[in-house]
Amino acid sequence: MHKNYKVNELFQTIQGEGFYTGIPAIFVRLQGCDVGCAWCDTKHTWEVDPVKQTELNQLTDRSNESERWSGVNAQQIIDEIKRLGYTANLVVITGGEPCMYDLRELTHLLHEFGFHTQIETSGTYPVLVDSLSWVTVSPKINMRAKKEVLLTALERANEIKHPVGTEKDIEQLDALLRPVKSIKEKTICLQPISQKAKATTLCMKTCIERNWRLSVQVHKYLDID
Numbered sequence: 001m002h003k004n005y006k007v008n009e010l011f012q013t014i015q016g017e018g019f020y021t022g023i024p025a026i027f028v029r030l031q032g033c034d035v036g037c038a039w040c041d042t043k044h045t046w047e048v049d050p051v052k053q054t055e056l057n058q059l060t061d062r063s064n065e066s067e068r069w070s071g072v073n074a075q076q077i078i079d080e081i082k083r084l085g086y087t088a089n090l091v092v093i094t095g096g097e098p099c100m101y102d103l104r105e106l107t108h109l110l111h112e113f114g115f116h117t118q119i120e121t122s123g124t125y126p127v128l129v130d131s132l133s134w135v136t137v138s139p140k141i142n143m144r145a146k147k148e149v150l151l152t153a154l155e156r157a158n159e160i161k162h163p164v165g166t167e168k169d170i171e172q173l174d175a176l177l178r179p180v181k182s183i184k185e186k187t188i189c190l191q192p193i194s195q196k197a198k199a200t201t202l203c204m205k206t207c208i209e210r211n212w213r214l215s216v217q218v219h220k221y222l223d224i225d
């Protein structure tokens with residue numbers, strides 16, 4: 001198998017966001033993102049610096065965020081999960097932007113080993129995943145993203161989780177959702193950008209009006225990974 005995935009970190013925690021909030025989860029964070037959200041909370045994953053390459057077993061010490069990454073294949077990720085003795089049933093593949101990678105091999109293998117998988121993606125790249133994966137699209141309106149790519153990702157999404165700072169973000173979401181045919185089948189979450197009271201109040205108010213779901217990044221309140 002090719003060493004086709006660049007892993008930034010591998011850790012076990014509680015899913016703090018969206019539909020699976022509260023569920024034990026193993027996080028596979030992949031290195032690389034060129035979307036450039038100003039408020040991104042994982043900026044250390046943006047660059048793939050060849051000098052920062054390391055071994056996979058060096059990435060599980062989470063004392064501080066780092067730009068280090070390890071090039072591995074799907075089987076090596078499973079082997080490392082087993083070596084670490086992780087017990088969670090859900091594997092969340094995030095980043096960086098995980099859909100810069102073809103995730104079919106990794107998600108397929110994880111399913112063969114009995115895991116459930118969730119992908120956290122911006123919708124900026126084609127979503128190449130196993131049909132059983134739960135796909136969470138957190139849409140980013142970006143010059144680089146082709147409209148059809150984002151629309152296809154939104155149709156595939158099981159969940160749409162929108163980061164919200166101001167009213168404008170809600171208006172932008174409404175415009176994005178308008179052409180999505182399968183919208184009634186999806187969970188829609190509003191996620192305040194950080195823990196600012198203003199953003200959280202706006203999200204709560206809009207969720208109540210629309211019967212959407214609030215996602216407050218529980219791990220940040222608990223100060224856990």
Ligand SMILES: C[S@@+](CC[C@H](N)C(=O)[O-])C[C@H]1O[C@@H](n2cnc3c(N)ncnc32)[C@H](O)[C@@H]1O
Pocket residue numbers: 033039040041042094095096097098120121122137138161162163191192193194217
């Ligand atoms: C770090 S991103 C990685 C996955 C992918 N690049 C994406 O944007 O969906 C994971 C999730 O965190 C959200 N996020 C990033 N920074 C945030 C912040 N400061 N406040 C709230 N949500 C944030 C993103 O919108 C996304 O839903």
Ligand SMILES: Nc1nc2[nH]cc(C(=O)O)c2c(=O)[nH]1
Pocket residue numbers: 013014015016017042094095120219224225
């Ligand atoms: N606990 C926890 N839950 C999360 N849900 C999505 C995360 C992410 O960074 O993609 C994340 C994360 O970094 N930690």
Ligand code: SF4
Pocket residue numbers: 033034035036037040041042043095096097122140
């Ligand atoms: S797409 Fe995701 S990882 Fe990339 S900058 Fe935006 S929030 Fe951060």
Ligand SMILES: [Mg+2]
Pocket residue numbers: 041042
């Ligand atoms: Mg995070």
